[in-house]
Amino acid sequence: MTLTVVLNGAVSFEDATGKRGELAAAGFAWMRTGSTLWHEGGHPGHEPLRIFHLWIAQLEAQGRSAAASEYIAPDEVEEDGPVRVLLGESGEARSRVREAPVDVNCFHVRLKDRQHFRYAAPDGHDLIWLAVDRGCLQLQGGERVLWEQIAFFGDSGA
Numbered sequence: 001m002t003l004t005v006v007l008n009g010a011v012s013f014e015d016a017t018g019k020r021g022e023l024a025a026a027g028f029a030w031m032r033t034g035s036t037l038w039h040e041g042g043h044p045g046h047e048p049l050r051i052f053h054l055w056i057a058q059l060e061a062q063g064r065s066a067a068a069s070e071y072i073a074p075d076e077v078e079e080d081g082p083v084r085v086l087l088g089e090s091g092e093a094r095s096r097v098r099e100a101p102v103d104v105n106c107f108h109v110r111l112k113d114r115q116h117f118r119y120a121a122p123d124g125h126d127l128i129w130l131a132v133d134r135g136c137l138q139l140q141g142g143e144r145v146l147w148e149q150i151a152f153f154g155d156s157g158a
Contacts, residue, residue, distance in 0.1 A: 001056045004029045009049035017069050026074035030097045033067050072096050084108040128153040
């Protein structure tokens with residue numbers, strides 16, 4: 001399964017399921033591949049294209065063979081404060097993806113300078129990771145995660 005978030009610019013697509021269109025910044029695509037699923041495109045504007053692309057492997061999904069895709073427009077993404085819910089849930093906000101795995105939360109969190117955010121993983125979620133797209137993030141213990149870095153947290157309850 002893959003999740004592609006358009007961070008800047010726009011991308012046009014045509015995939016193996018027959019869907020075609022365009023995703024603007026803050027929109028995203030969710031795809032489950034059977035054998036092969038093509039996702040192509042360019043950026044129709046003059047703005048540089050920036051995307052975040054995540055592959056998610058799940059054991060129960062290995063038996064599925066049919067490719068599927070969903071494209072969520074920016075105005076369809078539910079929000080909970082600074083949290084845009086791509087997969088899973090946060091507060092009252094839920095993902096619009098119909099075929100998303102039930103045991104994965106994936107958020108696009110946009111913080112302003114010095115804004116605070118705390119995430120408590122639900123029971124059964126034993127790995128948390130974050131990627132910083134711009135700027136830096138200071139963690140509760142004082143450590144910093146810089147632009148283009150990824151941090152992983154195990155089942156520590158922290």
